[in-house]
Amino acid sequence: MVTGLTALFVWLKGRNAERDPASSAMVVSPEGAAARPVVLVDVRTLDEYRTGHKEGALNIPADEVEQLAPRLLPDKNAVIMLYCRTGKRADKALEALRKMGYSHVENLHRFEM
Template structure:
């Protein structure tokens, strides 16, 4: 198969866009959304595709969700404080692609 310079340039451009988005932790990649608020708070309302693991249980429960240390993990709580605590815990455990997305109002 022979392609022209224009098609080749497009292919290279798309390739570099994909690499850049992966390196930047692009939010459009398959993310695991975790609501780290209490069960009662979660039941009152949450992001549609989020699972609930309270920040006090994250260390014991994360392996039930993923053991992939490079998984794209997005955390949120009410305002971001507990998500920050959970993020620090996961990073201490070796997870490398963890993001504190702030509060529920930030992610809806």
């Protein structure tokens, strides 16, 4: 997963994806030959996002996930990495996305050291 995240950040470098439908990097899992798209999503408010965000992150506020995800995250098989300030809103968004049928959603805060 760390290798995948590195590939994601390199691929998304310089991209401004505030409210564009998600583009994605491709990550090949060592367990299998299939590549899956990876999307980085900032679930903070739009005002927080505008004050600074990880390069290439798409902004979908946690309280708008159910409304915006179908349009902005059309691939339910993509690896979706969520983040916010503390991880709490990312957990809320993670649960909402899983209920909507997204199969590979993670809270990026769980990978930080």
